Amino acid sequence: xxxxxxxxxxxxxxxxxxxxxxxxTSSDVGGYNSVSWYQHHPGKAPKxxxxxxxxxxxxxxxxxxxSKSGNTASLTISGLRAEDEADYYCSSYTISSTLGxxxxxxxxxxxx
Amino acid sequence: xxxLVQSEAEVKKPGESLKISCxxxxxxxPNYWIxxxxxxxxxxLEWMGIISPGDSVIRYSPSFRGQxxxxxxxxxxxxxxxxxxxxxSDTAMYYCARHLTTVMALDMWGQGTLVTVSS
Numbered sequence: 386x387x388x389x390x391x392x393x394x395x396x397x398x399x400x401x402x403x404x405x406x407x408x409x410t411s412s413d414v415g416g417y418n419s420v421s422w423y424q425h426h427p428g429k430a431p432k433x434x435x436x437x438x439x440x441x442x443x444x445x446x447x448x449x450x451x452s453k454s455g456n457t458a459s460l461t462i463s464g465l466r467a468e469d470e471a472d473y474y475c476s477s478y479t480i481s482s483t484l485g486x487x488x489x490x491x492x493x494x495x496x497x
Numbered sequence: 498x499x500x501l502v503q504s505e506a507e508v509k510k511p512g513e514s515l516k517i518s519c520x521x522x523x524x525x526x527p528n529y530w531i532x533x534x535x536x537x538x539x540x541x542l543e544w545m546g547i548i549s550p551g552d553s554v555i556r557y558s559p560s561f562r563g564q565x566x567x568x569x570x571x572x573x574x575x576x577x578x579x580x581x582x583x584x585x586s587d588t589a590m591y592y593c594a595r596h597l598t599t600v601m602a603l604d605m606w607g608q609g610t611l612v613t614v615s616s
Contacts, residue, residue: 490541
């Protein structure tokens with residue numbers, strides 16, 4: 386099972402919006418609404434930002450939103466802030482692995 | 498407060514064995530799966546495996562099956578990740594995380610355990 390494909394880096398200025406893509410196949414992203422997104426600041430524990438494609442856990446800012454079209458899921462961060470600078474990973478359920486889950490390759494978000 | 502607390506950083510030599518731990522508190526530990534995730538230096542997150550502490554059902558990523566052993570002791574709310582013979586390539590940060598099967602996501606993460614394997 387190969388990792389889901391994400392852009393290596395995405396950047397934006399404060400208050401702008403950015404979108405991170407997560408591309409898989411019909412065996413994972415395209416076949417199930419089980420995509421989640423994680424924010425990871427270096428040296429800290431990753432944090433769940435989105436689950437089931439578009440749902441936000443309690444306490445996560447509504448500046449973070451998720452969507453999916455076909456085999457590609459997306460995370461949009463609106464009103465970009467300095468504290469949003471981090472690595473972001475998608476994850477999906479997959480039938481192509483006995484484990485059942487796969488991460489994306491990860492995207493470094495830089496706030497200019 | 499729901500939390501997962503992992504054991505401290507380890508420095509080991511190639512060929513040595515190691516068992517790191519992840520202790521849950523603030524919730525019913527047997528009722529939630531625990532996942533293990535690896536992050537090698539400068540690399541991304543990788544799923545290693547997942548265990549149901551209540552009945553010790555385990556699923557491994559094909560990349561890690563036979564390389565590590567995942568276990569749990571529900572009586573002390575602790576999950577484990579162990580190696581019988583470490584390699585330099587096992588040098589990484591290892592995270593445990595609580596898995597919500599209803600939404601298929603990892604909602605609570607431990608702080609990570611850094612394992613360094615060097616001669």
